[in-house]
Amino acid sequence: EAGVAQSPRYKIIEKRQSVAFWCNPISGHATLYWYQQILGQGPKLLIQFQNNGVVDDSQLPKDRFSAERLKGVDSTLKIQPAKLEDSAVYLCASSLAAELYQETQYFGPGTRLLVL
Template identity: 95%
Template sequence: EAGVAQSPRYKIIEKRQSVAFWCNPISGHATLYWYQQILGQGPKLLIQFQNNGVVDDSQLPKDRFSAERLKGVDSTLKIQPAKLEDSAVYLCASSPNGGPIQETQYFGPGTRLLVL
């Protein structure tokens, strides 16, 4: 089966510009996650969707970050305006079901963002 797809793979922008990332999860997976991974650190959850509803966005900087998952399939994550500290790898993951017990997550290759 096809894995989690993300695009673009790399993006370089200047601070205060906007950027958007796209993710297509594994077919049939109900839950989709966006993580931010700063160099040398572990992934930090930004937002978790179950189908097209938000389960957890407590760590999403809502003044500049937004995400949507229309029709409960693919998703976009947007940053507007970008700051230098947003330079990181943005990882998308999906899992089959969802609910209170954490499942195995399947990760995409990530989008590496550099903000100059």
């Protein structure tokens, strides 16, 4: 079974530039998550999709971050304009989304972003 795919793996940009990340979840997984992991910290949830609808985006800095999952499969996360403090690893995860159980989340390899 193919895992969660992400691209690019690395990205270096200057502040105020824009950047986009792509994620393709495990086939059949209805729930997709974007996390931000700053060096030395645990992952922080940015946004959670159930199919193509947003379940939770309470920690997404909406003035500069946006995400979409138009067809309920793959997803893009965009930052515009980027700030120095956005330097982090951006992890995508997916889960089956069973109703009665906390379903295990499976993570992609991440995109390491450096903002100069």
